[in-house]
Amino acid sequence: MKKFKPHIDNNNAVIRIRGLKKAFEDYAVLRGIDLDLYQGENLVVLGRSGTGKSVLIKIISGLLKPDEGSVEVLGHELETITEEELQALRIRIGFSFQNSALYDSMTVRKNLEFPLVRNRKNLTRKEIDHSVEEVLDAVGLLKTINQMPAELSGGQRKRIGIARTLILNPEIMLYDEPTAGLDPITCIEINELINEVQERFKTSSIIITHDLTCAKMTGDRIAMLLDGQFQRVGSFDEVFDTNDERVKPFFDYNFIQ
């Protein structure tokens, strides 16, 4: 499916990162990252395993603290934010985990209700049911509403994970390896879903992946993370139009060729 033309506001950065550094013991993962995510944009962060892609979005969502640098999300500087403000901010950010992270002791319905009943306390039972059914319908899995996560396939779990984040109408979506471990057809379906989410929910997204098909299908802009820094940022073609020996193999070894 051809990606629609999104409306990207290049004057409005919903995420602004400057000089971000993060190390685990002696190993420096992120070594001074600068990044802007613009309103309405899908930004794909590409990189090999262990380059700190997931660390980056965990810092953005406040799950990890940076060692140095500033991270501003929807106008809030994460370094100075209070616990209550961070909690309120997190409702505006959707995080789709690599392994979906569905609550395996709850049905699909309960999984989706969980963030809703805790963050929108004035909703009636009818409104909660309506919201759950609406997002499930949006990801095409209404029929799984009473199933347990263990009964779902990998692709279905990914979709439900995305639905659970969409139920709070987030302004920013963070996707951690959305196509990892899925078959090629399901990968395409997930990529299409990411584009649908961008179009329908008007979200700005960071998509962490090492899957070039995903990057090409979903990304409005690609940022290549190498040696702890963004070495190449631009459109898909701009990023890979290079003789850089660190970038070329990434493209050459991918099945998209």
Added chain:
Amino acid sequence: MDSSTSTSQPIVRKGLKKRLTNFFVRLYQIHLFILRFFKEAFVPPFELKEIMNQCYQVGVRSFTLISLTGFIVGLIFTKQSRPSLSEFGATSWLPSLVSIAIMRALAPLVTALIAAGKVGSSIGAELGSMRVTEQIDAMEVSGTKPFKFLVCTRVLATTIAIPILATYTGFIALLGGYLNVATNEGTSYTTFMQQVFEPLTFVDFVSSLIKSIVFGFTIGIVGCYQGYNSDKGTEGVGKAANGAVVTAMFLIFVEEVLIVQIAGWFR
């Protein structure tokens, strides 16, 4: 002294220092974990539904085993005590002896040890698995407080449910004791019960209750601490479950000694 002994000494000292440091760091982390529990558990919103659900889980998980063990403990204890008492012609003291042993020590201790094995390990494994599969992170990023929902509810549930289970164990153990006494001495149920409650004082009931509450809190907090802070990977889940049982059991014995000592001052 040869050179290998002199070089191995600093290595041993270094290893010991590292272990000691780790021990105190861990102690400090547990202290922070307990403080966080008290900071969050009694502040609204209260997860009453989840607390009730966890109380039910604790009860259901241990009920059968506790019933069986309690009955057998009462029966065997009475049976084993009879020969010693009969030497002095004092078998009529059996109900009093059994009641003191069961109510003061055995009921809370047996209940706590079984719950540590059944409930503590289950809490450690459940939270450990949730940590490994990023379910706790998922709760955190969706604007909910996982500590309150997962830890506070479970610790409160064990603190409430263990005393109830310990009381139940006490009565079941007494029933076991009665069965043995009734079979051998032909004592009636009313007489047995009168003799059971005669030697017990208010301090016995209060100390037993406090003991169960402390044991319940220990099982919950240790299980949650191990699970909530478990390492990544399946090995981390196993370690969390194992650590929950071993640490809780050790602490239960330490607390037993301390509470018995303190209760002794009030008698």
